[in-house]
Amino acid sequence: MHPDDRHERAQDRLGTAEVGYRPVDEGEATAANLAWWDADADDYQAEHGTFLGDADFVWCPEGLREADAGFLGDVAGKRVLEVGCGQAACARWLAGAGARAIGLDLSGGMLRHAREGNERTGADVPLVQASAEHLPFTGGTFDAACSAFGAVPFVTSIATVFAEVHRVLAPGAPWVFAVTHPMRWIFPDDPGPLGLTATQPYFDRTPYVEVDDDGTATYVEYHRTLGDYVRALDATGFRLTDLVEPEWPEGHTRVWGQWSPLRGKLFPGTAIFRSERDR
Ligand SMILES: C[S@@+](CC[C@H](N)C(=O)[O-])C[C@H]1O[C@@H](n2cnc3c(N)ncnc32)[C@H](O)[C@@H]1O
Numbered sequence: 024m025h026p027d028d029r030h031e032r033a034q035d036r037l038g039t040a041e042v043g044y045r046p047v048d049e050g051e052a053t054a055a056n057l058a059w060w061d062a063d064a065d066d067y068q069a070e071h072g073t074f075l076g077d078a079d080f081v082w083c084p085e086g087l088r089e090a091d092a093g094f095l096g097d098v099a100g101k102r103v104l105e106v107g108c109g110q111a112a113c114a115r116w117l118a119g120a121g122a123r124a125i126g127l128d129l130s131g132g133m134l135r136h137a138r139e140g141n142e143r144t145g146a147d148v149p150l151v152q153a154s155a156e157h158l159p160f161t162g163g164t165f166d167a168a169c170s171a172f173g174a175v176p177f178v179t180s181i182a183t184v185f186a187e188v189h190r191v192l193a194p195g196a197p198w199v200f201a202v203t204h205p206m207r208w209i210f211p212d213d214p215g216p217l218g219l220t221a222t223q224p225y226f227d228r229t230p231y232v233e234v235d236d237d238g239t240a241t242y243v244e245y246h247r248t249l250g251d252y253v254r255a256l257d258a259t260g261f262r263l264t265d266l267v268e269p270e271w272p273e274g275h276t277r278v279w280g281q282w283s284p285l286r287g288k289l290f291p292g293t294a295i296f297r298s299e300r301d302r
Pocket of ligand 1: 106127154172175177178
């Protein structure tokens with residue numbers, strides 16, 4: 024499912040022996056994610072660091088920026104949580120726009136790059152190591168929360184993450200997150216022509232799992248349909264205000280894993296959900 028070299032290197036480090044689909048509970052998923060993102064952190068930063076910038080808010084491989092999209096509104100003076108921040112370029116951009124931004128991530132390896140980014144830029148963005156399923160903040164701490172492909176695709180329960188984000192947000196605060204567009208699930212993760220033929224049922228939510236020789240998960244990715252996201256937001260107390268499917272820009276040639284100009288011209292690769300805490 025993941026034919027890129029970077030993914031193969033992390034698989035080698037973790038001893039990945041097989042790939043497939045099977046249920047995975049929270050404990051196994053968290054352990055796999057922690058190991059995976061630690062193993063992949065240096066390669067991820069080497070491959071994508073320049074594109075993502077040191078203090079820039081790029082939502083997705085299509086290159087849509089918060090500076091142009093304005094999903095979070097004016098963040099000056101606002102307390103903003105970035106969930107699954109990785110190297111925390113978005114949190115540093117938010118801080119540069121006047122926010123009191125905090126970056127949270129499960130992986131110490133990714134947060135090491137976040138610390139280095141702080142040092143390079145002189146930004147002093149606080150960084151927290153925790154899972155999005157158990158946010159270590161008291162209720163109503165933040166005026167906005169965001170996530171660019173952080174945590175949401177990798178957790179067993181989006182209901183749990185949404186409930187946690189809802190708890191730490193003030194009433195009316197936006198919660199905006201980007202994930203792989205659910206329709207990509209039906210195609211192999213291939214940027215070329217092989218990635219244009221549907222092979223996997225859209226309605227099958229069984230997670231994609233890579234396992235080592237003992238059958239222990241080394242990588243887990245979850246699939247939810249568009250309707251699953253909409254219903255989970257509504258059930259938690261978020262009002263969906265927009266669902267953005269960024270178009271592949273003319274002249275944009277950069278390939279990111281399975282995101283490519285070939286596929287981007289035909290169907291969406293990213294879904295960005297913009298919601299607000301309304302009850
Ligand atoms: C694809 S990277 C995205 C990083 C960054 N937002 C970016 O745009 O480059 C996914 C990030 O989610 C983090 N992550 C995965 N599971 C998580 C969880 N349960 N809680 C918090 N972060 C998690 C990973 O450690 C990783 O840094």
